[in-house]
Amino acid sequence: MKHGKKVIAVMLILIMTLSLAACGGGDETADGKTKLTIAHQYGIAYAPLEVMKQQKLIEKHYDGVEVEWSTLNSGSAINEGFLSGDIDVGAMGVGPAVTGVTSGVPYKICSNMSAQPHKIMTNNPNIKSLKDITDEKIALVNIGSIQHILLAMAAKEQLGDAHALDENIAAMAHPDGMSSLISGSVDCHLTTSPYVFKEAEEDGITEVEALESVWPSGNSFIVAVASTDLQENNPELYDAVVAALAEAIDYINNNTAEAAEMLCEAEDVDAATMEKWLTDKDCVYSTETKGVMDMANFMAEEGFLENEGPKDFSDLAFDNVKGN
Structure with missing residues (x-):
């Protein structure tokens, strides 16, 4: 059995054994606020989330929310968090997102986040x-x-x-x-x-030299996913997350020097270096996906998916998402 199928087999066991209780931002904190848990990984591909966190953009768009941020090592770890009901919103590579949706993890793509070299x-x-x-x-x-x-x-x-x-x-x-x-x-x-x-x-x-011809510059790397429970049962909070992410991406694109000042400490570099990275031609922040179905089709053809691949982009993403 190939490595990709081993991963999916483990995930399918998790789906059968873990509780699929709703996680969708409905839990209340002790002071009556709605708790929202967001998980992501390492690197400047996730820069919009740091902007959202520091500028409290979700809180700006939705009164009475308490956001908890978690950093994990992999998309598969984030998938497990969704399965156990501990995560409401996540950010991960396109591959793990496709794997998650087609394996029954209860989320869909809610926005693109970035392309990266x-x-x-x-x-x-x-x-x-x-x-x-x-x-x-x-x-x-x-x-x-x-x-x-x-x-x-x-x-x-x-x-x-x-x-x-x-x-x-x-x-x-x-x-x-x-x-x-x-x-x-x-x-x-x-x-x-x-x-x-x-x-x-x-x-x-x-x-x-190996990757440019198979995954051109500008193709999606990181996408944001949201639990189906959040989107269905608390659409106002879901919309707030999507709006906050779009605002953060706009901030990075239009206030790059200021964003670099905000982000440089996490990577232990000076602001000038961070600004150089953010303006690299292959470093693109956008809400619109690109190439997602191409990767999904490849994964289905080459045995990375245990179940049938998606027939259409709508199988992977919520209706608000633009792209392919």
Whole structure:
């Protein structure tokens, strides 16, 4: 059984064993406020959420809400949080979002968030392309992650087999993958911003040309998902989340210097460096998805989905979402 199917099999067991009790922002805090839990991962791809948090934009659009923020290591961990009823809104890569919806996790995409540069970085000067990789380890965030899907897309194009490099994967959170690449404990790291920017500054670290042709610049990387319970049973709070995210994205795009000042501390860089990252041509913040169905179709064709793939974009996203 391929790695992708193993992940889905575990998820299906979780679906059968975990409570699917509603999580949708309906729980009240001790002081009578509505509690909303939002989960995300690491990196500047999630910058709009930091803006939302610091500027209290959800609170601006919805009176009486208490927002709890949680940082997790992977999209699969966020999926488990939705299954257990602990998360109302999440942000993750397109791949895990498609996996979640088609496996029965009770959410849909509520907005796009960002496109970001993805690169395979290496400390081995002999690795120029995927054809040069034999038994070398490739660190990426998780089996079934969008990075895994991108590696599979490139492997299908260049090696003729989407799963040719599955056994080379070493699952690590982005920061750990970067440390392992720099220390030499792994040969390659498939990662995104800001780690690709940081790794490019290191002596002896170069890029393996592999991904641009299979996932063009501007295609969606991170999407926001919301529980179906939240959307159906508290539509005003759902709309507030969507509006707050759109406002945060607009702020980053139109007040980039100020946003850089806000975001630089989390990545331990100065504001000028953060602004340079935010204005990179491949770093795009938008509410409109791009390429989601392309990835979903690839996942269905190459055995990453245990169940049938989506027939239409509406199977994956709520009606307010624009894109494909």
